[in-house]
Amino acid sequence: MGAGPGGVATALKLSYLGIPSVLIDKATFPRDKVCGDAISGKVTTLLNRLDPGILERFNRQAIQADVWGIRFVAPNNKELDIPFQPNYVRDAQAAPGYVARRYDFDNFLVEEARRRDNIQFLEGQAVQEYSRIDGGWQVSGEEGALQVEARMLIVADGAHSAFSRKVAGLERDFRHHAGAVRAYFSNVGGLSPDNFIELHFIRSVTPGYFWIFPLPGGFANVGLGMRSDILRRRKTNLRKALFEVIEGHPALRERFKNASLVGEVKGYGLPLGSKRRPLSGDHYMLVGDAGHLVDPLTGEGIGNAFYSGFIAAEQLQQCLAANDFSAGFLKAYDQRVGRVLGSEMRLSYQMQKMLSYPWLVNLLANLIAGNRRVVALLSGMYNDFALREQLVKPWFWLKMLWRR
Ligand SMILES: Cc1cc2nc3c(=O)[nH]c(=O)nc-3n(C[C@H](O)[C@H](O)[C@H](O)COP(=O)(O)OP(=O)(O)OC[C@H]3O[C@@H](n4cnc5c(N)ncnc54)[C@H](O)[C@@H]3O)c2cc1C
Missing domain, CATH: 3.50.50.60 (FAD/NAD(P)-binding domain)
Structure with a gap:
């Protein structure tokens, strides 16, 4: 069924x-x-x-669209591009x-x-x-x-x-459920040439995230999601919040200045x-x-x-x-x-839970940004569960900081 x-x-x-x-x-x-x-x-x-x-x-x-990695954008606007594979060769292999x-x-x-x-x-x-x-x-x-x-x-x-x-x-159970809206846009500026999907952790919508996922033909899927208990507590209207982010966030406002909404903004639930x-x-x-x-x-x-x-x-x-x-x-x-x-x-x-603290996301972004060794290591996290498990352990990050 x-x-x-x-x-x-x-x-x-x-x-x-x-x-x-x-x-x-x-x-x-x-x-x-x-x-x-x-x-x-x-x-x-x-x-x-x-x-x-x-x-x-x-x-x-x-x-x-072939996707080769993820761009994480911290509340302090620091961008981290983490490819799915450290040394990928576009066009020479399946995405x-x-x-x-x-x-x-x-x-x-x-x-x-x-x-x-x-x-x-x-x-x-x-x-x-x-x-x-x-x-x-x-x-x-x-x-x-x-x-x-x-x-x-x-x-x-x-x-x-x-x-x-x-x-x-x-x-x-609203603590284990999320609400999200998505819209299609054409002409969003600044998309990654390798179609990295973008996750933006923006203070005003923490602990949710705003996304831009590139589609073929110059289109993008743009959306915003958050846990349902928090949406209800704050009485957040996600459609309104989506446009507030696009119009209010300086970097995104610039990237959307020539963009056009295609169709309607639609929402649906995610049972977590x-x-x-x-x-x-x-x-x-x-x-x-x-x-x-x-x-x-x-x-x-x-x-x-x-x-x-x-x-x-x-x-x-x-x-x-x-x-x-x-x-x-x-x-x-x-x-x-x-x-x-x-x-x-x-x-x-x-x-x-960890990413619901903007200061912590900023701290991690500062720690990782520009550190090619850590970026290469993090590339492995998509396929290596043991490595991903390390990411929630303070000791792992202390070691990273120590070896910088
Ligand atoms: C805004 C948003 C963004 C998301 N982004 C992503 C993402 O980028 N990547 C990702 O992997 N997941 C994403 N998800 C989650 C993803 O959409 C779902 O997890 C996925 O669709 C689940 O697949 P499914 O087959 O279980 O259900 P569905 O895809 O919902 O399919 C259910 C099917 O059942 C049919 N149906 C319903 N009721 C009946 C009925 N009574 N009789 C007969 N047929 C019926 C429907 O018509 C439908 O075709 C997102 C969800 C939302 C809401």
Whole structure:
């Protein structure tokens, strides 16, 4: 249920395992999804592992900007460019990350699902009811428009999933949830030639961040996000805050002076994975945003939707082999997702708290800026979890300072 990245990843993985599925979405594709549109190496790694042909077809689409790193901008305006690889050679290798409008990227994924004979794709069909039946679930749409029975229900219907809330009992907890808005702009000045995505830590919107992610054709995805408990406490209107940043911040005002807003500013929720939640029950598994699996630091959710989808597909293979779809047997799914994503979520949560202190971000930016050795070391953090773990330890930074 749901043909976003989580649902399609599950269906594709099942398909390659030889297991047929029905993929249902209320939208007709292509459709928009409010997002920053950044696609991390997690996604490309998993697609490549499934079938390198998928990535080749993706690269032929030309819907994406190749991204080679991240620019962090501290509240004191200090800029840190941390490439994904220390000595990368642009054009000589595939890019480690991308930005592609979800309108295009999700449509590409859906097209991949359409290529597979053992995926039955039903679009434009909203699931409105789910009932437990003997040996599984029955889902149906309005006035019986849709009726599908399944031994396993994979719930991947996103951040507003009614199943997740009403059946699985995953209530929204505002301390572990974020709100964000995104807008498309043309002609933003000062974008990096290597399409570094930009994260700006600006005092007035701390502990959230403002982003600029370059898209092909001179466009950029621009947005602002913050934890929902803080948004509510401060009564922040994110749309207003976005324009206050663009118009009020001297450096950004200059960069946006010739830029034009394309379309509307749109907002949506991000259910963060900083609180561990149950992800399964009798004959069902929650995948992606429906399982609250968004990274609490970066807001990245596509990669985690992919991971959980792949794990769900492998778990279903086990269920079929054992003919056991019970909540008890499915605990293995929760455990595996916890093993794969849990430590990363915990670390991101620690870093989220750390970055909520502007003085600390300034201090770190001062320490790192201009220090090529530290920048090269930090380049490794994207792929090296042990190194990333060091970043929240004062001792690590003291050592860096000492060796300067
Ligand atoms: C402003 C913002 C910026 C973000 N930026 C990034 C980013 O840059 N990079 C990143 O990795 N993540 C980002 N995220 C998070 C990312 O968008 C999500 O984590 C990701 O889309 C989750 O994928 P999903 O498949 O679980 O859900 P979704 O992508 O939401 O897909 C759910 C699908 O279910 C369908 N559906 C819903 N209800 C029903 C129903 N009743 N019946 C049938 N179908 C239904 C929907 O039509 C939809 O197609 C951002 C989120 C926001 C809000």
